[in-house]
Amino acid sequence: MEQARQGDSGPHPEGEIRLIDEANPFHPVPGVRLAAVAAGIRYPNRQDLCLLELAPGTRCAAVFTRNAFCAAPVILARRNLAAAPPRFWLINSGNANAGTGPLGLRAAESCCATLARLAGCQAEEVLPFSTGVIGESLPVDRLVAALPQAWAELAAEAWPRAARAIMTTDTRPKLVSRRFAVGGREAVITGMAKGAGMIRPDMATMLAFLATDAALDQGLLQASLAEAVATSFNAITVDGDTSTNDACVLAATGTLGNTPLVDADSPDARAFRQALTELCEELATAIVRDGEGATKLVTLVVEEALDEPEARRVADTIAHSPLVKTALFASDPNWGRILAAVGRAGLPGLDIDRVRIWLGDTLIVRDGGRDPGYTEQAGRAAMAGAEIGIRVALGRGQARTRVLTCDLSYDYVKINAEYRT
Amino acid sequence: MEQARQGDSGPHPEGEIRLIDEANPFHPVPGVRLAAVAAGIRYPNRQDLCLLELAPGTRCAAVFTRNAFCAAPVILARRNLAAAPPRFWLINSGNANAGTGPLGLRAAESCCATLARLAGCQAEEVLPFSTGVIGESLPVDRLVAALPQAWAELAAEAWPRAARAIMTTDTRPKLVSRRFAVGGREAVITGMAKGAGMIRPDMATMLAFLATDAALDQGLLQASLAEAVATSFNAITVDGDTSTNDACVLAATGTLGNTPLVDADSPDARAFRQALTELCEELATAIVRDGEGATKLVTLVVEEALDEPEARRVADTIAHSPLVKTALFASDPNWGRILAAVGRAGLPGLDIDRVRIWLGDTLIVRDGGRDPGYTEQAGRAAMAGAEIGIRVALGRGQARTRVLTCDLSYDYVKINAEYRT
Numbered sequence: 001m002e003q004a005r006q007g008d009s010g011p012h013p014e015g016e017i018r019l020i021d022e023a024n025p026f027h028p029v030p031g032v033r034l035a036a037v038a039a040g041i042r043y044p045n046r047q048d049l050c051l052l053e054l055a056p057g058t059r060c061a062a063v064f065t066r067n068a069f070c071a072a073p074v075i076l077a078r079r080n081l082a083a084a085p086p087r088f089w090l091i092n093s094g095n096a097n098a099g100t101g102p103l104g105l106r107a108a109e110s111c112c113a114t115l116a117r118l119a120g121c122q123a124e125e126v127l128p129f130s131t132g133v134i135g136e137s138l139p140v141d142r143l144v145a146a147l148p149q150a151w152a153e154l155a156a157e158a159w160p161r162a163a164r165a166i167m168t169t170d171t172r173p174k175l176v177s178r179r180f181a182v183g184g185r186e187a188v189i190t191g192m193a194k195g196a197g198m199i200r201p202d203m204a205t206m207l208a209f210l211a212t213d214a215a216l217d218q219g220l221l222q223a224s225l226a227e228a229v230a231t232s233f234n235a236i237t238v239d240g241d242t243s244t245n246d247a248c249v250l251a252a253t254g255t256l257g258n259t260p261l262v263d264a265d266s267p268d269a270r271a272f273r274q275a276l277t278e279l280c281e282e283l284a285t286a287i288v289r290d291g292e293g294a295t296k297l298v299t300l301v302v303e304e305a306l307d308e309p310e311a312r313r314v315a316d317t318i319a320h321s322p323l324v325k326t327a328l329f330a331s332d333p334n335w336g337r338i339l340a341a342v343g344r345a346g347l348p349g350l351d352i353d354r355v356r357i358w359l360g361d362t363l364i365v366r367d368g369g370r371d372p373g374y375t376e377q378a379g380r381a382a383m384a385g386a387e388i389g390i391r392v393a394l395g396r397g398q399a400r401t402r403v404l405t406c407d408l409s410y411d412y413v414k415i416n417a418e419y420r421t
Numbered sequence: 422m423e424q425a426r427q428g429d430s431g432p433h434p435e436g437e438i439r440l441i442d443e444a445n446p447f448h449p450v451p452g453v454r455l456a457a458v459a460a461g462i463r464y465p466n467r468q469d470l471c472l473l474e475l476a477p478g479t480r481c482a483a484v485f486t487r488n489a490f491c492a493a494p495v496i497l498a499r500r501n502l503a504a505a506p507p508r509f510w511l512i513n514s515g516n517a518n519a520g521t522g523p524l525g526l527r528a529a530e531s532c533c534a535t536l537a538r539l540a541g542c543q544a545e546e547v548l549p550f551s552t553g554v555i556g557e558s559l560p561v562d563r564l565v566a567a568l569p570q571a572w573a574e575l576a577a578e579a580w581p582r583a584a585r586a587i588m589t590t591d592t593r594p595k596l597v598s599r600r601f602a603v604g605g606r607e608a609v610i611t612g613m614a615k616g617a618g619m620i621r622p623d624m625a626t627m628l629a630f631l632a633t634d635a636a637l638d639q640g641l642l643q644a645s646l647a648e649a650v651a652t653s654f655n656a657i658t659v660d661g662d663t664s665t666n667d668a669c670v671l672a673a674t675g676t677l678g679n680t681p682l683v684d685a686d687s688p689d690a691r692a693f694r695q696a697l698t699e700l701c702e703e704l705a706t707a708i709v710r711d712g713e714g715a716t717k718l719v720t721l722v723v724e725e726a727l728d729e730p731e732a733r734r735v736a737d738t739i740a741h742s743p744l745v746k747t748a749l750f751a752s753d754p755n756w757g758r759i760l761a762a763v764g765r766a767g768l769p770g771l772d773i774d775r776v777r778i779w780l781g782d783t784l785i786v787r788d789g790g791r792d793p794g795y796t797e798q799a800g801r802a803a804m805a806g807a808e809i810g811i812r813v814a815l816g817r818g819q820a821r822t823r824v825l826t827c828d829l830s831y832d833y834v835k836i837n838a839e840y841r842t
Contacts, residue, residue: 068771069764069789099760101790134757135791198744198761239743241758242765320741322660322829323619326837336555337662339520340619343490344663350489368490369522370556408743409838413831416747 026159027177027188030213031055031253033154036165039146041139042094042132047165049143051115051150052089052209058253059215060086060127061222063229065246071098072105072138073128074245076112083124089209089249090115091129092143093168093194098244099135107138114144118151131194131207131245132168163192166207169415170196174286178275180214182268183258187214189275191250193283197292197416199238208233208248208283214272215254217262224264224273225250232280236404238291239412240320250276288404293411296328297387303400304393310347311401314392317345325408328388333379335364342392354395359383447580448598448609451634452476452674454575457586460567462560463515463553468586470564472536472571473510473630479674480636481507481548482643484650486667492519493526493559494549495666497533504545510630510670511536512550513564514589514615519665520556528559535565539572552615552628552666553589584613587628590836591617595707599696601635603689604679608635610696612671614704618713618837620659629654629669629704635693636675638683645685645694646671653701657825659712660833661741671697709825714832717749718808724821725814731768732822735813738766746829749809754800756785763813775816780804 032054039049054060062081064074080086090111097104112126130138163173177190195206216224229248254260261269289297300319305311318324321341327334338357343350357365360382364374382388453475460470475481483502485495501507511532518525533547551559584594598611616627637645650669675681682690710718721740726732739745742762748755759778764771778786781803785795803809 067761067764068766068768069760069773096757099757099786099790101788104790134761241742241744241761244757244761244764321662322743322833323662323837326834329834330838332838336517336520336665339490340488340555340662340665343488343665345489347489352490365520367522369520369525408834410831410834412743413747413750413829413834416744417751417753417830 025177026175026190027179028156028159029188029190029211029253031058031255032211032251033156034158034162035150035153035155036158036161037146037150037153039092040142041092047161048092048094049146049150050091050162050165051147051154052091052162053154054087054251055253055255056087058085058251059218059221060249060251061218061225062247062249063225065243067242067244067246069099069244071096071130071245072100072108073097073130074247075105076108077127077129077247080112080124080127084122085125086127087121087125088115088119089127089129091166091207091209092132093166094132095130095136095138096132096134096245097130097138100137104138107140110140111143115147118147127249129207129247131166134244159190159192166192166194168194168196169292170194170290172290174283174290176279176282178279180271180275182214182256182261182272185256185258187212187256187272189279191279191283193287195287196290197238198241198243199236199287199291206233206243206246206287208280210249210276210279211251211253212272213253213255215256215258215260216252216272217260220261220264220269221250221252224276227273228277228280231277231402232284235402236284236288237316237319238288238294238406285404288406291406292415293409293413294406295386295409296407298328298405298407299387299389300403300405301389301391301400302394303391304395304397305399305401306397308399308401311399312403314342314345314347314394315401315403317341318390318392319403319405322408328383328407329409331380331383333359333364333376333383335359335379338390339365347394351395356393356395358391360389446598447596447611448600449577449580450609450611450632450674452479452676453632453672454577455579455583456571456574456576457579457582458567458571458574460513461563462513468582469513469515470567470571471512471583471586472568472575473512473583474575475508475672476674476676477508479506479672480639480642481670481672482639482646483668483670484646486664488663488665488667490520490665492517492551492666493521493529494518494551495668496526497529498548498550498668501533501545501548505543506546507548508542508546509536509540510548510550512587512628512630514587515553516551516557516559517553517555517666518551518559521558525559528561531561532564536568539568548670550628550668552587555665580611580613587613587615589615589617590713591615591711593711595704595711597700597703599700601692601696603635603677603682603693606677606679608633608677608693610700612700612704614708616708617711618659619662619664620657620708620712627654627664627667627708629701631670631697631700632672632674633693634674634676636677636679636681637673637693638681641682641685641690642671642673645697648694649698649701652698652823653705656823657705657709658737658740659709659715659827706825709827712827713836714830714834715827716807716830717828719749719826719828720808720810721824721826722810722812722821723815724812725816725818726820727818729820729822732820733824735763735766735768735815736822736824738762739811739813740824740826743829749804749828750830752801752804754780754785754797754804756780756800759811760786768815772816777814777816779812781810
């Protein structure tokens with residue numbers, strides 16, 4: 001997410017905004033208003049600054065990158081979140097404000113303070129987020145100069161423009177809505193995300209901004225977000241590179257007027273948690289589909305592991321193997337590369353005779369070698385489509401994990417080698 | 422090493438064999454005879470079978486892959502090495518005999534037994550090695566049919582032909598010699614290696630075959646090999662994919678007639694160890710230079726780590742980052758990607774303010790951000806050449822590691838996506 005894709009070498013074409021699911025249009029969230037304006041942060045005439053206003057009384061939960069070199073806005077957002085309930089999210093693309101040291105932190109603070117003066121709130125009530133190139137100074141003057149326009153244009157309907165403004169190497173905006181019932185009333189949850197490269201969220205995510213009008217207890221809000229992220233944003237990888245700026249925030253405006261949900265197992269909370277998890281999984285899938293250069297969406301299941309970390313270790317080894325990823329690009333059922341990746345994952349005492357590997361529904365490996373019933377034709381059929389399933393059973397226990405990834409294509413190299421040139 | 426490069430889609434051109442160092446021609450090793458013949462294992466009319474004969478009394482040391490899915494020849498070579506001192510190494514390219522289950526083991530046994538009958542030795546005195554495609558049955562009949570010719574053509578001068586016969590996706594043979602003094606007499610050590618992809622040796626190596634005419638105690642021989650491998654074959658990575666077939670064997674024929682070396686710190690043993698380590702490092706460097714699609718040779722030094730595993734973890738994270746590798750391909754001093762890789766390596770309590778990063782001699786990162794003296798021009802100059810140095814100081818301790826790697830280019834994708842098609 002920290003680099004410009006070709007499409008980012010200028011303003012995004014201002015054509016029709018394609019939602020992920022055209023049949024499922026986004027719903028505005030009562031208590032949330034947004035604006036997207038062009039601040040000229042990296043390119044002229046491109047909407048690159050998004051302001052999101054939250055109604056008074058909104059509660060926020062968040063998860064952030066675990067990269068030790070976390071960006072200045074991550075440091076400040078964490079600090080401000082601990083100090084006060086947020087009233088604004090201020091998001092820029094085109095510059096990550098990462099690797100910028102103490103000056104970067106002051107730049108982020110300055111943006112928040114300027115917005116606070118404009119809005120008549122405290123600087124701590126603004127959470128900053130940045131995405132784009134690492135290591136360049138944030139152009140504070142240009143960003144701040146665009147704030148009055150953003151402030152003036154805040155509107156409940158501006159989600160699609162906002163989803164576009166936060167993009168970097170993404171080729172399409174990612175915006176999803178769900179409805180669910182709370183106390184017999186219809187609640188809504190809507191979220192947008194960005195991300196295409198430098199994607200291997202680790203206990204956090206790329207940038208994702210979610211909001212619901214339901215009221216929730218703070219503890220339940222944070223627990224629900226952690227639960228949803230575990231199977232969505234934390235279960236995808238494009239290139240294994242965890243970003244310095246990953247963040248996922250969830251606002252509950254409470255505008256719906258319900259008694260705040262507290263019990264995670266109540267029917268209302270269950271409905272909320274399910275909607276949230278589905279939303280996150282849909283956004284996460286959209287990120288992998290839009291992975292830099294991706295031509296395949298690959299669902300990787302590792303089961304019969306001793307524990308979940310072990311399952312994840314095998315899944316990550318396969319998902320990050322350049323040889324597996326180039327074979328996926330070629331639609332080549334080169335299962336020897338999957339087998340070699342399982343073998344090098346470092347599982348102590350792995351009994352290879354118990355390992356089975358499937359491509360789609362086709363069993364390819366068992367008893368330490370190729371299944372006698374396997375045919376190259378069946379393997380080719382399983383690799384032909386745009387969506388590929390790989391399943392590995394380790395024969396060691398009951399734990400299971402599921403990871404989404406994509407292939408490694410010429411375009412991944414092109415996008416990332418031509419960056420900045 | 423388990424796939425065919427374009428150049429492997431037919432026989433290698435029979436032009437002049439280019440040694441790594443034309444000014445330093447190979448030396449035959451007294452007590453060693455070799456032959457290379459065309460067995461038609463994967464392609465017709467390509468030399469793909471190498472036989473190496475060792476004088477009676479030769480001692481052998483070896484290290485093998487730690488991939489759990491190790492190939493049938495690795496299993497059998499380990500077993501035979503424990504049973505008897507080897508008299509023959511039997512090496513084929515074009516087929517790895519890996520992922521082939523019990524039938525693969527029987528195939529390897531059958532080849533060794535046939536050679537043993539021909540040579541009048543025990544089957545346990547033959548060590549088998551295979552490299553090539555994973556998961557296909559070894560064509561035992563064709564391999565065995567070529568053994569009489571190989572047996573008839575054994576010659577001390579055949580190292581260059583042998584170094585070519587063991588190649589798969591390599592674009593050039595890798596053959597190196599050194600001379601050293603033992604007891605006032607001139608001894609020789611010569612080695613050949615193959616490997617270009619699926620290269621991340623882990624406590625072992627790709628295929629490398631080394632021989633000296635000096636006599637050494639078995640314990641010193643094995644310890645010297647382990648020592649040399651640590652800083653050579655185990656300190657390189659092309660794509661992070663550890664092979665199923667890695668092996669490195671070293672023979673000491675004793676033909677020189679010296680009293681076997683025992684004390685590692687004696688002058689003669691030191692001379693041997695130095696020659697061996699230099700030989701291995703030169704071969705390892707040749708493998709990275711010949712890395713699939715490689716256009717850059719990258720020397721990565723991580724220092725001031727708490728311990729060596731921690732230094733290696735950071736080095737591997739950088740060396741395997743697709744974003745770093747594509748930036749290297751583009752000669753782009755995109756140091757933010759290096760910084761992000763260091764940050765995601767998972768070092769507990771890493772103080773980013775103490776981390777410094779250099780490109781060549783140019784300091785780029787300190788105090789959590791870009792060095793004020795850094796200029797894009799200096800960064801570009803450091804990235805322009807075919808050899809690039811990256812140095813990371815962690816500010817945590819005294820441990821240091823050095824890893825060689827290469828870039829990620831279009832050709833890496835091409836070579837590995839077009840395989841088998």
